[in-house]
Amino acid sequence: MLSSLTPHLPALQVVIPLIAAPLCALFMNRHLAWTIAFVASVAAFLVSALLLASVLDGSVISYQLGGWAPPWGIEYRIDAANAFVLFIVSLIGALVLPYARQSIEREFDTSTHTYFYTCYLLCLTGLLGVAATGDAFNVFVFLEISSLSTYALVAFGAKRDRRALTAAYNYLIMGTIGATFFVIGLGFLYMVTGTLNMVDLAVRLAEVGDTRVTRVAFVFILVGMGLKLAMFPLHLWLPNAYNYAPPAVTAFLAATATKVALYVLLRFMFTIFQFDHPIQGLTFEYVVMPLAIVAMFAASIAAVFQEDVKRLLAYSSIAQVGYMLLGVALLTEAGLTAGIIHLFNHAVTKGALFLAVGCFVYQVGSSRLGDLKGIGKTMPWTTAALTAGGLSLIGVPLTVGFISKWYLIQASLETGSLLIAGLIVASSLIAVVYVWRIVEVAYLAPAPEGREAKEAPLSMILPTYALVAASLYFGINSELTSSAASQAANALFSVTDLAAPPMHLTPIDLPSEGASQ
Secondary structure, eight states, X not given: OHHHHGGGHHHHHHHHHHHHHHHHHHHOOHHHHHHHHHHHHHHHHHHHHHHHHHHTTSOOEXXXXXXXXXXXXXXXXXXXXXXXXXXXXXXXXXXXXXXXHHHHHHHSOGGGHHHHHHHHHHHHHHHHHHHHBOBHHHHHHHHHHHHHHHHXXXXXXXXXXXXXXXXXXXXXXXXXXXXXXXXXXXXXXXXXXSOOBHHHHHHHHHHHOSOHHHHHHHHHHHHXXXXXXXXXXXXXXXXXXXXXXXXXXXXXXXXXXXXXXXXXXXXXXXXXXXXXXXXXXXXXXXXXXXXXXXXXXXXXXXXXXOSBHHHHHHHHHHHHHHHHHHHHHTOSHHHHHHHHHHHHHHHHHHHHHHHHHHHHHHHHSOOBGGGGTTHHHHSHHHHHHHHHHHHHHHTOTTSHHHHHHHHHHHHHHHTTOHHHHHHHXXXXXXXXXXXXXXXXXXXXXXXXXXXXXXXXOHHHHHHHHHHHHHHHHHHHOOHHHHHHHHHHHHHHHOHHHHHSOOBOOOTTTSTTTOOOO
């Protein structure tokens, strides 16, 4: 039976959570809903791991839905770039669910649990669909599936803080504006090419050349995705959304949503518009790169002055998006590889950090620094996990944060820019300040009398430490992430790879040797 499903892995990647989502709401049993959501998430993760193993050699998988050949039919097209993103999203999705079960038991009414798992799976479906599809309009559809479910997930935080409703509403407004910009850009591309299949778009757009319409489409797509990935200064929705959402939701979104939006931006900018498009170099050199550098400093400085750890980490995320965009804006293969490595490393690090903060919220009821004084004595494991994540944010050796910044600095020096390398180091020093504020409060400040906080449940600690362990492991052995990121950069960098004849999965391709083209 397993072999008969093998050729359909690209579709199963999206269909499994999509079918599981309504089942959670249908049965209206919170224990059964969690089981369905967990099984679906683990299955999605296994599928993504098989797909990644199949394309790491540079192969491309084409799956034609309903047997309709592209460009008329919808195609799922998997290469190293989106397989890497699928792996990250499904990994985080599977790890957060065991954590969420205990967390939401305390935060929500039991009658709403099934709806939470339904929204969670729909969000996962949307994010996986965005990455898997090779159809530009499908990207928009899946983006909206993930966005609508995300607004609901953020609003679930209203039980603890009513400001979650305002945050969700602002997120909805900004997300809708971003989606509108994106779909208008798609409309312009369709107007000049007559196609929405990404491979076909890349080929036909090259034939059309540089026109005013294609430039307008480029700008609309850049701004639309810039809003979705919280590119400075389009980031205003993010601090409140991350701060007021339930901790499990914050960890999931921080590790996945902005990463998928960045993938879409890369796919359109480099695969469809291609590296040598006249507007590409100017935009990245004079717009994206300066904004990325400003984000690295402005958001880090803003983080220093926050009194809530969740909000502090939210501003830190904006700065980290700046690092990713800086690598991409170098417009070299080394820079793109560095940006993609940081995409994975930041997902692991920030996921661990927000899960650790969620443990504090679970036991103390707050993530404000003033309420966490001396928490290191009563919740040592959680505080140690938070500290390890903080060291990764700074870029201390033996953590994934160091690997990211090492690659970024190397890519900067490769372009001859000693100034950019110096700015990366300087902005990392600001991270030392805000991470130290947390450590100082947790370990050195006296605990308030009468507080009876104990360590969080094991079901919340284990997923947190799984990500901490990943942060340390890939910080010591970066061979897998660097080779996967390098292949992903190659897939984006070389249009010929995307346009090459794809392979079709067969049962004998996957288990041992991966796939061949």
